[in-house]
Amino acid sequence: MFTVRRAGPYDGDVLGEIHAAAWEAAYAPFFDPGFAADGVRSRRTRWHERVGQADTPILLAEHEGRPLALTAFRASAPRSASAPVTSGRTAACRGRRGVTGSGRRRICAGAERAGADWMPG
Known part of the structure; x- marks a missing residue:
C-alpha cells in the first residue's frame, strides 16, 4: 500500500538519498564524471535544512513503509500577470x-x- 505524508526533520537523510538517486539517473549521464559526482553528493545533504521550513512543504511517498519519492513546493516569486513563466x-x-x-x-x-x-x- 502507498502512503503519502509530510516529511519531518528526521527525514533529511531519506529525502537526500531519493533526490540523489533520481538526479543521478536523470542528469548525471549528461555531465563529466567529477561534476556529476559532486551533484549527487550535494543532493544528499541539502534536504536537512529544507525539511520543516514553513514555506516549503515536502511530501514523502512510501510503499509498505519504504520511502520511494518526494515532492517539495512553494509559492513562486511575484511577477506581473503578463510575464512569461x-x-x-x-x-x-x-x-x-x-x-x-x-x-x-x-x-x-x-x-x-x-x-x-x-x-x-
Missing part, C-alpha cells in the same frame, strides 16, 4: 561548468524549444 536558456547553455559534448547540445536544444531559463536538478 520561463524565458531564455538553461544555465548549461550559458557555459555552466560540467556540461559538455552531446549532453550539452541535447540540454540546450531542449531548453531552446521549451524557452526555459533554469537548470534541472
Whole structure:
C-alpha cells in the first residue's frame, strides 16, 4: 500500500538519498564524471535544512513503509500577470561548468524549444 505524508526533520537523510538517486539517473549521464559526482553528493545533504521550513512543504511517498519519492513546493516569486513563466536558456547553455559534448547540445536544444531559463536538478 502507498502512503503519502509530510516529511519531518528526521527525514533529511531519506529525502537526500531519493533526490540523489533520481538526479543521478536523470542528469548525471549528461555531465563529466567529477561534476556529476559532486551533484549527487550535494543532493544528499541539502534536504536537512529544507525539511520543516514553513514555506516549503515536502511530501514523502512510501510503499509498505519504504520511502520511494518526494515532492517539495512553494509559492513562486511575484511577477506581473503578463510575464512569461520561463524565458531564455538553461544555465548549461550559458557555459555552466560540467556540461559538455552531446549532453550539452541535447540540454540546450531542449531548453531552446521549451524557452526555459533554469537548470534541472
